[in-house]
Amino acid sequence: xxxxxxxxxALYRALDRxxxxxxxxxxxxxxxxxxxxxxxxxxxxxxxxGQHHGMFMPAGGADTPDYAxxxxxxxxxxxxxxxxxxxxxxxxxxxxQASYNxxxxxxxxxxxxVKIASDITEEKNRTADMRSQMExxxxxxxxxSxxxxxxILDANxxxxxxxxxxxxxxxxxxxxxxxxxxYADSVEYRAFWETLRAGTFQxxxxxxIGNRGREVWIRAAYxxxxxxxxxxxxxxxxxxDITEEKRLSVDAQSKIAxxxxxxxxxExxxxxxILTANxxxxxxxxxALxxxxxxxxxxxxxxxxxxxxxxxxxxxxxxxxKSQQAEYRRLGKGGKEIWIQATYNPTFDASxxxxxxxxxxxDITxxxxxxxxxxxxxxxxxxxxxxVIITDADRRIEYxxxxxxxxxxxxxxxxxxxxxxxxxxxxxxxxxxxxxxREKLDRRQPFCEEILNYTKAGEPYWISLAINxxxxxxxxxxxxxxxxxxxxxxxxKSIDFDVQLKAIGDANAIVEWSDRYRFLKANARLTExxxxxxxxxxxxxxxxxxxxxxxxxxxxxxxxxxxxxxGGRRIWFDAVFAAVRAVDGAVERYIMFGSDIxxxxxxxxxxLDALEGVIASSDKIVKIVDRxxxxxxxxxxxxxxxxxxxxxAGPAGAxxxxxxxxxxxxxARSTTEAQQIAGLISESSARVGRLAGSLxxxxxxxxxxxxxxxxxxxxxxxxx
Numbered sequence: 001x002x003x004x005x006x007x008x009x010a011l012y013r014a015l016d017r018x019x020x021x022x023x024x025x026x027x028x029x030x031x032x033x034x035x036x037x038x039x040x041x042x043x044x045x046x047x048x049x050g051q052h053h054g055m056f057m058p059a060g061g062a063d064t065p066d067y068a069x070x071x072x073x074x075x076x077x078x079x080x081x082x083x084x085x086x087x088x089x090x091x092x093x094x095x096x097q098a099s100y101n102x103x104x105x106x107x108x109x110x111x112x113x114v115k116i117a118s119d120i121t122e123e124k125n126r127t128a129d130m131r132s133q134m135e136x137x138x139x140x141x142x143x144x145s146x147x148x149x150x151x152i153l154d155a156n157x158x159x160x161x162x163x164x165x166x167x168x169x170x171x172x173x174x175x176x177x178x179x180x181x182x183y184a185d186s187v188e189y190r191a192f193w194e195t196l197r198a199g200t201f202q203x204x205x206x207x208x209i210g211n212r213g214r215e216v217w218i219r220a221a222y223x224x225x226x227x228x229x230x231x232x233x234x235x236x237x238x239x240x241d242i243t244e245e246k247r248l249s250v251d252a253q254s255k256i257a258x259x260x261x262x263x264x265x266x267e268x269x270x271x272x273x274i275l276t277a278n279x280x281x282x283x284x285x286x287x288a289l290x291x292x293x294x295x296x297x298x299x300x301x302x303x304x305x306x307x308x309x310x311x312x313x314x315x316x317x318x319x320x321x322k323s324q325q326a327e328y329r330r331l332g333k334g335g336k337e338i339w340i341q342a343t344y345n346p347t348f349d350a351s352x353x354x355x356x357x358x359x360x361x362x363d364i365t366x367x368x369x370x371x372x373x374x375x376x377x378x379x380x381x382x383x384x385x386x387x388v389i390i391t392d393a394d395r396r397i398e399y400x401x402x403x404x405x406x407x408x409x410x411x412x413x414x415x416x417x418x419x420x421x422x423x424x425x426x427x428x429x430x431x432x433x434x435x436x437x438r439e440k441l442d443r444r445q446p447f448c449e450e451i452l453n454y455t456k457a458g459e460p461y462w463i464s465l466a467i468n469x470x471x472x473x474x475x476x477x478x479x480x481x482x483x484x485x486x487x488x489x490x491x492x493k494s495i496d497f498d499v500q501l502k503a504i505g506d507a508n509a510i511v512e513w514s515d516r517y518r519f520l521k522a523n524a525r526l527t528e529x530x531x532x533x534x535x536x537x538x539x540x541x542x543x544x545x546x547x548x549x550x551x552x553x554x555x556x557x558x559x560x561x562x563x564x565x566x567g568g569r570r571i572w573f574d575a576v577f578a579a580v581r582a583v584d585g586a587v588e589r590y591i592m593f594g595s596d597i598x599x600x601x602x603x604x605x606x607x608l609d610a611l612e613g614v615i616a617s618s619d620k621i622v623k624i625v626d627r628x629x630x631x632x633x634x635x636x637x638x639x640x641x642x643x644x645x646x647x648x649a650g651p652a653g654a655x656x657x658x659x660x661x662x663x664x665x666x667x668a669r670s671t672t673e674a675q676q677i678a679g680l681i682s683e684s685s686a687r688v689g690r691l692a693g694s695l696x697x698x699x700x701x702x703x704x705x706x707x708x709x710x711x712x713x714x715x716x717x718x719x720x
């Protein structure tokens with residue numbers, strides 16, 4: 001039956017179709033309700049007729065003083081309108097936009113209450129949902145609203161906390177407060193706000209400036225708010241502070257860049273196909289990127305390993321998400337053996353799916369070579385006469401061989417756990433050598449050194465030691481291996497040779513020339529003898545070209561040579577010349593060892609002068625003897641004539657004959673003696689002549705060598 005029975009105006013019919021209408025007595029009892037009301041509440045008409053309005057109230061709502069006052073006002077004729085929370089037949093919340101209208105009779109008394117309502121439950125729920133979302137956004141995000149010109153209208157606490165401002169410090173100011181001044185004046189910034197004023201949404205990561213110039217990074221969306229006809233009226237920005245995230249991202253990128261600079265990096269698909277590789281990896285393996293891109297990892301593996309079950313299991317584990325870490329033998333371009341310390345790291349996307357394998361590697365080829373050498377030396381250790389010591393990473397003895405026991409006199413038990421230096425070094429061990437050894441051990445470098453040690457009995461001995469660090473597979477230092485050879489005899493010979501060399505240097509002038517004949521240096525002995533070192537005194541000016549060529553040919557040349565001295569004086573040396581050669585046989589320099597014979601040369605000169613005087617005197621004596629011989633001959637002739645004349649005189653000449661015979665006999669003896677003197681003088685002259693000849697040849701030989709040295713050499717003639 002129609003709610004407005006007997007009233008058939010179009011207005012009431014329209015109202016009955018569009019609104020939920022229910023009529024109550026002044027005490028709240030339901031008189032009637034239309035279909036729209038019944039549909040909204042879920043009741044049948046029979047279920048509500050005669051029931052009190054309280055049946056539509058939420059639990060306990062009808063028992064409150066406010067509810068009683070509400071009906072008291074209606075009975076007094078007061079109009080009520082608003083949004084009311086009610087419940088439907090199922091007990092669910094029902095929101096009504098309603099007006100309660102008291103209807104008066106002819107005498108002004110309220111006869112009934114008519115309620116006209118609209119079901120706004122869905123709208124209310126939408127509004128509540130929207131409000132909840134906005135509250136959630138307000139709690140979790142930084143929110144700020146702007147006028148279309150960029151003026152700040154409002155900002156929530158999250159935004160203010162992120163930027164370090166109070167609301168009164170930002171409200172009414174322009175958005176450029178939060179950007180770098182250079183950017184605020186840019187065309188890009190103006191275009192940004194023009195786009196927002198046109199109603200276009202903007203989103204991204206933005207660098208902003210907080211209070212006191214603090215850098216703030218936000219992930220934000222600038223949302224133009226539109227009217228029903230699509231006209232922008234303001235801009236609301238929802239933002240999240242990602243400053244820390246950005247810092248971590250930059251830090252992570254920096255670390256990745258550092259890894260890329262310091263390590264060899266290559267990426268693979270899960271099936272082992274090469275995606276890319278960095279320069280370090282390519283340099284280590286000897287390939288260009290285009291030579292390996294798209295090929296399988298097995299390119300770097302020995303053929304004997306490629307088809308093995310272990311290699312297949314290796315990639316199966318990686319595809320299963322299991323990382324791999326070890327030292328690996330790989331093959332570079334051309335089959336070159338390369339050892340790497342590497343980790344293979346499965347990489348997953350956000351859903352947990354494996355997307356690629358990233359390998360970080362370090363080239364340890366050189367390290368492996370050193371370890372191999374140490375291992376080979378270790379094999380020799382048990383058989384060698386050399387001393388072998390193995391210490392832990394703290395340099396405490398773990399092992400010594402029998403060679404150590406024989407060399408030092410210590411047993412293995414006596415030295416175990418001790419420092420080698422503490423038991424072997426003594427009073428005369430060089431502190432500088434000890435410091436060098438300690439420094440190299442600290443730096444974990446393989447090295448060689450010579451050092452003076454002492455036996456258990458206190459006897460000193462020299463060793464040449466080689467020490468190598470040994471590392472575990474993870475790169476941890478685990479021990480040192482030291483191999484020591486007894487070089488005492490060699491060292492003593494070297495010391496003796498140094499002493500001899502010093503003695504030679506003290507007794508001889510030593511001069512060095514370059515392979516180009518240029519004077520380099522001389523020892524103090526040269527200047528002590530009076531020799532000078534100024535000017536260009538080439539070896540070719542001393543020996544001559546022939547002498548230098550003899551040296552270049554491998555000969556050792558010995559000569560008496562003259563050297564310029566102070567004040568124009570010549571210094572004479574009995575000198576030995578030799579060429580000093582490099583390993584390849586090429587002449588590096590020339591050297592002279594010379595004994596000073598200047599005094600001898602001066603004696604020879606003086607002797608020659610004296611001998612020449614003797615020879616001159618001998619010549620004079622010979623002449624005198626010759627004259628004596630001539631006088632004796634004449635005397636003999638005179639005595640013969642006297643004898644003849646005495647014979648003619650007869651007896652009167654007999655006495656004169658005797659005298660003549662005596663004179664003849666004396667002349668004969670004078671001749672004989674003169675002849676003997678002449679013989680002796682001749683023999684002496686011959687001997688003096690031979691001695692003078694020898695001295696002349698000795699002096700002239702040195703002078704000839706000097707003259708030959710002064711003759712132009714090939715290099716000098718070429719220079720001329």
